[in-house]
Every structure is written in C-alpha cells, then in structure tokens.
Amino acid sequence: MAASSSIHPSLRSSARISAAPRLSLAAAPSFSFARRRLHLPSLSSDRFSAPAPVSARTRTAISGSASPVMEDATEKVGSGVSTVVDVDLGSRSYPIYIGSGLLDEPDLLQRHVHGKSILVVTNTTIAPLYLDKVVRALTHRNPKVTVESVILPDGEKYKNMETLMKVFDKAIECRMDRRCTFVALGGGVIGDMCGFAAAAFLRGVNFIQIPTTLMAQVDSSVGGKTGVNHPLGKNLIGAFYQPQCVLIDTDTLNTLPDRELASGIGEAVKYGLIRDKEFFEWQEKNMQALLARDPSALAYAIKRSCENKAEVVSLDEKESGMRATLNLGHTFGHAIETAFGYGQWLHGEAVAAGMVMAVDMSYRLGWIDDTIVKRVYNILQQANLPTTPPETMTVEKFKSVMAVDKKVADGLLRLILLKGPLGNCVFTGDYDRKALDETLHAFCKK
Amino acid sequence: MAASSSIHPSLRSSARISAAPRLSLAAAPSFSFARRRLHLPSLSSDRFSAPAPVSARTRTAISGSASPVMEDATEKVGSGVSTVVDVDLGSRSYPIYIGSGLLDEPDLLQRHVHGKSILVVTNTTIAPLYLDKVVRALTHRNPKVTVESVILPDGEKYKNMETLMKVFDKAIECRMDRRCTFVALGGGVIGDMCGFAAAAFLRGVNFIQIPTTLMAQVDSSVGGKTGVNHPLGKNLIGAFYQPQCVLIDTDTLNTLPDRELASGIGEAVKYGLIRDKEFFEWQEKNMQALLARDPSALAYAIKRSCENKAEVVSLDEKESGMRATLNLGHTFGHAIETAFGYGQWLHGEAVAAGMVMAVDMSYRLGWIDDTIVKRVYNILQQANLPTTPPETMTVEKFKSVMAVDKKVADGLLRLILLKGPLGNCVFTGDYDRKALDETLHAFCKK
Numbered sequence: 016m017a018a019s020s021s022i023h024p025s026l027r028s029s030a031r032i033s034a035a036p037r038l039s040l041a042a043a044p045s046f047s048f049a050r051r052r053l054h055l056p057s058l059s060s061d062r063f064s065a066p067a068p069v070s071a072r073t074r075t076a077i078s079g080s081a082s083p084v085m086e087d088a089t090e091k092v093g094s095g096v097s098t099v100v101d102v103d104l105g106s107r108s109y110p111i112y113i114g115s116g117l118l119d120e121p122d123l124l125q126r127h128v129h130g131k132s133i134l135v136v137t138n139t140t141i142a143p144l145y146l147d148k149v150v151r152a153l154t155h156r157n158p159k160v161t162v163e164s165v166i167l168p169d170g171e172k173y174k175n176m177e178t179l180m181k182v183f184d185k186a187i188e189c190r191m192d193r194r195c196t197f198v199a200l201g202g203g204v205i206g207d208m209c210g211f212a213a214a215a216f217l218r219g220v221n222f223i224q225i226p227t228t229l230m231a232q233v234d235s236s237v238g239g240k241t242g243v244n245h246p247l248g249k250n251l252i253g254a255f256y257q258p259q260c261v262l263i264d265t266d267t268l269n270t271l272p273d274r275e276l277a278s279g280i281g282e283a284v285k286y287g288l289i290r291d292k293e294f295f296e297w298q299e300k301n302m303q304a305l306l307a308r309d310p311s312a313l314a315y316a317i318k319r320s321c322e323n324k325a326e327v328v329s330l331d332e333k334e335s336g337m338r339a340t341l342n343l344g345h346t347f348g349h350a351i352e353t354a355f356g357y358g359q360w361l362h363g364e365a366v367a368a369g370m371v372m373a374v375d376m377s378y379r380l381g382w383i384d385d386t387i388v389k390r391v392y393n394i395l396q397q398a399n400l401p402t403t404p405p406e407t408m409t410v411e412k413f414k415s416v417m418a419v420d421k422k423v424a425d426g427l428l429r430l431i432l433l434k435g436p437l438g439n440c441v442f443t444g445d446y447d448r449k450a451l452d453e454t455l456h457a458f459c460k461k
Numbered sequence: 462m463a464a465s466s467s468i469h470p471s472l473r474s475s476a477r478i479s480a481a482p483r484l485s486l487a488a489a490p491s492f493s494f495a496r497r498r499l500h501l502p503s504l505s506s507d508r509f510s511a512p513a514p515v516s517a518r519t520r521t522a523i524s525g526s527a528s529p530v531m532e533d534a535t536e537k538v539g540s541g542v543s544t545v546v547d548v549d550l551g552s553r554s555y556p557i558y559i560g561s562g563l564l565d566e567p568d569l570l571q572r573h574v575h576g577k578s579i580l581v582v583t584n585t586t587i588a589p590l591y592l593d594k595v596v597r598a599l600t601h602r603n604p605k606v607t608v609e610s611v612i613l614p615d616g617e618k619y620k621n622m623e624t625l626m627k628v629f630d631k632a633i634e635c636r637m638d639r640r641c642t643f644v645a646l647g648g649g650v651i652g653d654m655c656g657f658a659a660a661a662f663l664r665g666v667n668f669i670q671i672p673t674t675l676m677a678q679v680d681s682s683v684g685g686k687t688g689v690n691h692p693l694g695k696n697l698i699g700a701f702y703q704p705q706c707v708l709i710d711t712d713t714l715n716t717l718p719d720r721e722l723a724s725g726i727g728e729a730v731k732y733g734l735i736r737d738k739e740f741f742e743w744q745e746k747n748m749q750a751l752l753a754r755d756p757s758a759l760a761y762a763i764k765r766s767c768e769n770k771a772e773v774v775s776l777d778e779k780e781s782g783m784r785a786t787l788n789l790g791h792t793f794g795h796a797i798e799t800a801f802g803y804g805q806w807l808h809g810e811a812v813a814a815g816m817v818m819a820v821d822m823s824y825r826l827g828w829i830d831d832t833i834v835k836r837v838y839n840i841l842q843q844a845n846l847p848t849t850p851p852e853t854m855t856v857e858k859f860k861s862v863m864a865v866d867k868k869v870a871d872g873l874l875r876l877i878l879l880k881g882p883l884g885n886c887v888f889t890g891d892y893d894r895k896a897l898d899e900t901l902h903a904f905c906k907k
Contacts, residue, residue, distance in 0.1 A: 131871050176622060187693045192869040215661070217867045218688060218699045219779070242664060247633045253664045254700065333665070421663045423638040425577045 100321045103329040107257045111321050117264040118148050121155035127259040129221045130194030133162045134186055136209035137200040138169040144270050149200050163189045172358040174204045174244050182212040196221045202228035203235035210241030214256035224258045227267040229279025230363050233320035236261045238328040248419045249349040265314050278363025280398045283316050286323040289340045292438030294319050302397045339442045343431040344370030350416035355405050367400035376454040382434040410455045546767045549775040553703040557767050563710040564594050567601035573705040575667045576640030579608045582655035583646040584615040590716050595646050609635045618804040620650045620690050628658040642667045648674035649681035656687030660702035670704045673713040675725025676809050679766035682707045684774040694865045695795040711760050724809025726844045729762050732769040735786045738884030740765050748843045785888040789877040790816030796862040801851050813846035822900040828880040856901045
C-alpha cells in the first residue's frame with residue numbers, strides 16, 4: 016500500500032506535503048492547490064489567472080514553500096499532490112478530493128461512510144481493476160462494516176430502469192437499511208445510476224462517488240445530477256441528489272482507454288468555452304500533455320473543471336438557470352446519443368460534435384466571431400474528438416429528440432449558445448429559429 | 462356547476478361564508494375552521510379541545526358569526542363549509558384544501574398549476590367517476606393548458622416500477638417539459654406513484670394531490686412520502702417530494718366503498734392513539750356518524766387528521782425521528798400486506814390489525830394499562846376493521862418482512878409503541894425482544 020500522506024483530515028486547512036512524491040507524479044512537475052471555498056456570487060476572470068502548472072514558476076514555488084497553505088481565494092502553492100474542492104450547498108455541502116493514490120487512504124473514505132453496511136455499485140470492467148482495492152479501503156481496521164457489491168453490465172445502453180432494479184434487488188436482499196451507504200465505483204453511467212438508486216432506496220440513503228473515468232471526474236460525479244435514460248431520451252428519469260463526498264484517485268486514469276480519455280477532455284473544453292477563457296487557453300497549450308496522460312496536467316484539468324462545476328452548482332443546484340450553461344453542446348449531443356443508439360458514441364464524443372454545432376449556430380446568429388469557431392474546431396480535433404454528428408443523423412432525428420429535451424419549457428427549446436468574447440455564453444429560447452435550421456442542415460446530409 | 466363560494470383566494474385569512482349551503486352538507490350540522498398555521502414546536506392538548514362538531518354550541522356559534530375569522534391557533538367558528546390546513550415546510554410549504562364541491566372551483570386548482578401542460582394520473586375505477594370533472598376544472602376559462610391523462614390499473618398490486626414506467630412513457634410521448642404539472646387523482650396508490658413519478662420525471666416537476674379515498678385524504682396525500690413497492694417490501698423505492706397543494710373534495714367519498722371508508726378510519730384512529738387523545742375520544746363517540754358518512758363528521762375527521770399530520774411533517778419532514786410515530790401499526794401492517802399479497806387487504810385494514818399488535822406488545826412491556834388495549838380493540842371493531850392478522854400469517858413471515866422495514870437501523874428494528882396515558886407513544890429500538898416474540902406468537906397460529 017502506498018504511503019497515505021497526500022490528504023489527511025488534519026491537513027484540511029494546512030499544507031499538504033508528500034513525504035515521498037507519488038510514483039505516478041514523480042517524474043512530472045508537481046504542484047498543489049489550496050482548498051478553496053467556492054461560494055462567491057460571481058467569478059472574476061482574475062481568480063483563475065493561476066500559473067500554468069508546467070511552468071518554471073510553479074516548480075520553483077513548490078520547492079520554496081513548506082509553510083501552511085492559507086485558505087483563501089488565491090492560488091497557493093505547497094508541495095503536496097492533492098487538492099480539495101468544496102461544493103457549497105449548505106447542509107448538503109461536500110468535498111471533492113483529488114489526488115494520486117487516494118484509494119490507498121482508508122480514512123478518507125471511511126469518514127464519509129454512514130452506518131455499518133455498504134453497497135458498492137460498479138460494472139464488469141471496473142470490478143476486476145478496483146473493487147478489491149475499494150473494499151480494502153472501506154474495511155481496513157474497520158471490522159464492523161459489511162461491504163456488499165453489485166456488478167452491472169458496462170455501458171450507456173444499460174443505463175435504464177431495468178438495470179437500476181438490480182441495485183434495489185441487491186440492497187434489499189442484503190437487508191440494507193436507511194443508515195447504509197452506496198458507493199458508486201465507475202464512470203458516469205455507474206455514478207448516475209448509483210446516485211439515483213441511493214436517492215430512491217428507502218427514499219434516500221447516503222452515497223459516495225468514486226469516479227474512475229475522466230468524464231466522471233471532471234463532470235458527472237460532481238453536482239448531484241443522477242438518473243437513468245428512457246428509450247426516448249437521455250436522463251429523463253432521475254433526481255438531484257448530492258453525495259457525501261467525491262473521491263477522485265487520478266491513478267485510475269492509468270487504465271482508461273484513449274477514447275474514454277478524449278471523451279472526458281470534451282467536457283473540460285466545455286468549461287473553458289462557457290466561463291473560463293484562461294482554462295481554454297491552457298488546454299490549447301497543453302492538449303498534448305493531457306493526451307499523453309501527464310499526471311500533473313490531468314490533475315490540473317480535473318481540479319479546474321471541478322472548481323468550475325462546483326461554483327456553478329453552488330449557485331444553482333436545481334438548474335433554474337445558470338446551471339443549464341453546463342449543458343453547452345448537450346442538447347445536440349443527447350440527440351445524437353439517443354437517435355444513434357445509447358453507447359454507440361461516448362457521451363463526450365457526442366457532446367464534442369454538439370459543441371461544434373452550438374458554436375456554429377452562435378456564429379450564424381452573429382453572436383461570436385469566426386476565430387472562436389475555428390479554435391473550438393481545432394481543439395476538439397486535437398483531442399481526437401468528433402466535430403460532426405454521425406452520418407446517419409438526420410435533421411428530423413435531431414428535431415424529434417430535441418423536442419423532449421429537459422430544457423424545453425412550455426414548448427420552447429432553450430439552448431446554450433456562445434455570445435461575446437471567448438468564455439461567455441447564454442441560456443436562451445430567444446433566438447432566430449432559422450439559425451437552428453441552418454445549423455442542422457449544415458451538419459446533416461438530409 | 463355548483464357555486465364556487467366555499468374557498469376563494471381572497472378569503473384565505475378571512476371568513477369563509479357560503480352564500481348557499483352545499484347540497485351534501487345542507488342537512489347536516491355544519492361548521493367551519495379557520496386556516497391554522499401548524500408550526501408550533503410542540504402541541505399542547507389544549508390546542509385540540511375544539512368543540513365536537515355535532516354540538517349545539519357549534520351550530521349556535523355559526524349562526525352568530527359573520528365576522529372575519531382571525532388567523533390564530535384557537536378554533537374559530539364561521540359559517541363556511543371549508544378549511545385550509547397549511548403544511549409548513551419553508552419554501553416547500555403548501556395548503557391542504559378541505560371541503561365539499563371543491564372540484565367545482567376551477568380557480569382553486571388552476572392557481573397551483575405551473576406551465577401549460579398537465580398530466581392527470583388516475584386509475585380505471587376513478588377515471589369514469591371524476592376525470593372529466595377534474596379536466597373541466599383545469600381547463601375552465603383556461604384555453605392555454607393542455608390536459609393529458611394516464612389511466613393505470615387499480616390496486617396496491619400494481620404499485621410497482623412497471624406501472625410507474627407507464628406514467629413516464631405517457632409524459633414523454635406527450636412531450637411534457639419541466640414546467641408541466643402532474644395531478645394525482647385517486648387513492649393512496651395513485652398519489653404515491655404519481656408523486657414519485659413527478660419527483661423523478663426530468664428530475665422533478667410540480668404535482669398536485671386530489672385524493673379520492675378517505676385513506677388518502679387523512680394520511681397518504683399529505684407529507685410528501687411517495688414511492689412504489691418492491692416484491693420484497695412496501696414503499697422501499699421512492700422519494701420525499703412535496704405537492705403544490707392537496708385538494709380534498711369530500712364529495713368524492715360518496716362513491717367510496719364501505720370497506721375503503723373503514724380503511725381510512727383506521728388511519729384516523731392512529732392519530733388519536735399517538736398524539737391526540739381528544740380526537741380518539743371524539744371518534745369513540747362519533748364512529749357511527751363516520752360510518753354513516755355524515756358529511757360534517759367526515760370533514761371534521763379529515764381536518765383534524767390533516768392538522769395532526771401537517772404538524773408532524775412540518776417538524777420532521779424526512780422522518781429523522783418524530784415522523785416515524787405516524788407509522789404506529791405499520792411495521793406489522795406492511796408485513797401483512799407484503800406477505801399476504803399486495804392488495805389482498807387494504808392498507809388501513811392491515812394497519813388496524815398492526816395497531817392491535819403494537820398495542821398488545823406495549824401492554825406486554827408494561828408501558829400502557831389494559832383499558833387502552835380494550836378501547837383500541839373496541840373502536841377498531843366498531844369500525845369493522847380487522848383486529849388480528851390473516852390466518853396464513855406466520856411468525857416467520859412477520860419476522861422476514863419486518864427485517865427489511867425502513868425503520869431498521871444498523872440491524873435493529875425500531876417500533877412505534879404506546880407508552881403512558883392515551884395519546885402518547887415512543888419510537889424506539891430499546892424494548893425487550895421477548896415481548897415482540899410473544900405478541901407475534903399470540904397473533905399467529907404458528
């Protein structure tokens with residue numbers, strides 16, 4: 016077992032210093048981040064003028080800093096490798112732990128477990144890789160807990176009510192009670208299903224997210240959106256239900272297929288486009304490092320994505336407005352996923368093509384200039400993500416699925432579109448329908 | 462259409478005076494209740510020392526009072542026939558309207574409808590009786606709304622995920638969006654399923670409860686417990702999700718079968734036992750009036766039940782303690798429903814037998830004296846409710862289903878038991894297991 020030095024309860028507000036650099040980060044320029052409470056009413060761009068992580072300045076600062084890290088809103092540099100991002104939701108607040116080797120730190124998980132029985136929900140791909148490790152972390156010096164697991168088939172096409180029932184069946188067979196804890200171990204599909212199962216089982220039990228894909232780490236595990244698909248539309252059945260914590264062990268990315276990695280990068284690009292120009296520019300410069308799985312680059316992208324998401328969710332948990340902006344490209348993307356068949360494309364792939372379409376439409380409306388269109392296209396191409404929908408998608412298919420999108424209100428489809436300089440977007444139903452038609456026709460053969 | 466004079470928005474805090482007494486109440490002694498905000502930290506028994514409704518004093522007071530009714534915690538007498546009970550849950554607060562002919566008052570429903578599309582969820586028994594009436598109330602002088610309906614099979618045995626999916630299917634087919642409203646028109650099963658569907662559809666849409674059985678009117682429509690059964694246990698999958706309002710038109714009881722009426726009375730008896738001695742005593746005196754469907758007796762029982770429930774729910778929405786007391790007799794009762802087969806006995810029938818068992822156990826523990834045991838037995842017998850479980854129930858069946866009860870915590874079964882004078886109960890896992898065993902053996906042949 017690796018040394019468990021990166022995060023400890025007692026270090027919450029102080030420096031996180033690794034006695035020995037973790038294996039996966041040893042060769043890379045390392046950096047650390049202070050815990051930041053993200054509950055400011057608005058976000059000035061200055062707040063994110065952090066040094067790019069692979070800069071000389073960062074490395075210098077690390078070697079020069081062994082003093083406690085202050086808890087403020089500016090970027091501080093220590094010498095640990097981990098970070099904590101808070102999702103500030105009053106009594107439903109929770110921390111996101113990000114770091115290497117976190118699954119080797121039993122304390123971190125155990126302090127968020129309620130009751131004596133735990134149900135780990137995972138899938139056939141992840142179970143052989145990480146289930147034992149997670150069970151060990153949950154039971155280490157903790158003989159009173161009982162850990163059960165349910166292993167679901169892997170893939171978006173199984174994200175439905177039928178599969179969900181297997182979680183309930185298992186929980187009831189094992190006589191789980193209201194004081195049990197569900198643990199989601201896997202990607203976005205597992206997180207969404209386990210979260211919804213936790214929301215509905217006995218009308219709500221505690222749960223913990225352990226996302227193992229970049230997609231889940233930068234997006235779906237944070238913010239409490241849970242649910243399953245309906246044959247006619249994605250995520251149409253679910254709940255807003257917050258976890259006790261999100262534990263992101265960046266080491267799990269070592270086993271992630273390239274295509275899944277790129278899919279996660281698609282969502283990270285999204286944050287840059289809708290609200291964080293500096294992050295977008297950082298990604299433009301560091302895309303090769305991300306694709307090469309540079310641990311520090313990945314850790315930075317995850318942290319900054321979680322910060323963006325945590326801030327938005329803190330301000331608008333139930334998606335009454337601002338939170339919808341996180342769905343840039345998703346209305347088009349969900350239509351692709353639904354009409355093309357769940358699981359044919361990964362979520363981030365569909366979202367990438369969807370973002371290009373949303374950007375195209377924004378340009379047709381005259382809301383952005385063409386340099387943004389080009390930069391979006393280029394960065395997604397660099398990330399090996401699709402920039403057009405599958406050839407079988409027709410205008411009719413798009414329209415039919417988009418009509419049941421959750422963002423339709425009283426019959427009006429609202430979209431997230433870019434408007435103004437890079438990093439700005441709007442969520443609106445007030446746009447020229449002609450532009451939408453033109454975009455659909457431009458991206459579909461018929 | 463009947464005159465819509467019993468409740469009007471402008472009358473919320475003032476007198477409710479019927480210009481013409483309603484048909485169904487014309488021949489009965491009528492009385493009215495001021496709107497009461499039920500958010501006091503505790504309830505003294507004095508608060509419920511209201512005049513019994515069939516007393517001369519009430520009638521006298523009515524004829525002498527045409528002045529505005531004050532909004533305070535004491536019983537006031539006007540001359541209307543309706544009442545409003547508030548469930549005080551901060552931003553999730555909502556009113557319960559109780560009265561005759563309320564379905565003939567379109568304003569009352571329409572002000573709680575959000576958006577332009579409505580889905581009425583009802584069943585094959587209720588649809589022919591009240592669906593047209595409800596659609597009329599929703600659309601009267603309101604041409605912009607579209608009302609769709611889904612008619613489910615009737616009965617507890619259909620309260621499952623499969624039936625629930627029919628609601629989602631219909632909502633998605635009709636392209637309902639987040640601004641739609643679901644309306645539950647029926648008894649407890651419809652209310653629980655429609656409420657859970659509303660909680661989960663698009664992660665939450667508005668809903669309205671129109672309970673048509675006494676059971677639903679005195680209990681299940683109030684307080685936001687929603688859900689479906691699992692083959693291994695009742696209500697194991699669901700959500701706490703509050704409606705926009707509960708509209709109780711007492712006229713709907715005119716079409717209720719006797720057995721269903723008695724089932725509802727079972728839950729009303731419960732309130733008396735756990736927290737409202739005066740209400741219990743009133744029921745002892747007025748049971749024949751209730752069974753004879755005396756409109757004012759029923760209206761009073763409904764109002765007082767809703768007040769009790771609203772107060773408990775306001776203090777403990779998510780059942781962290783006090784709310785569990787509303788489940789007196791339910792742990793035994795759920796075991797009967799589950800093991801005997803959903804729908805074989807009505808919920809209130811199972812709860813009645815369950816209450817006798819809980820009272821028996823309380824007596825064996827030495828927590829109550831035998832007069833209470835006798836009074837409970839007598840009142841339930843008077844109400845034509847069962848006082849023993851079905852003959853096929855065995856000790857083993859009870860134990861097996863009770864082991865997955867939602868009130869089990871870390872393996873310990875907590876029960877609601879009576880303790881002390883009439884009107885007092887405890888929710889506890891701290892009892893002699895022997896008493897539970899003895900009770901089970903006393904009520905089962907093997």
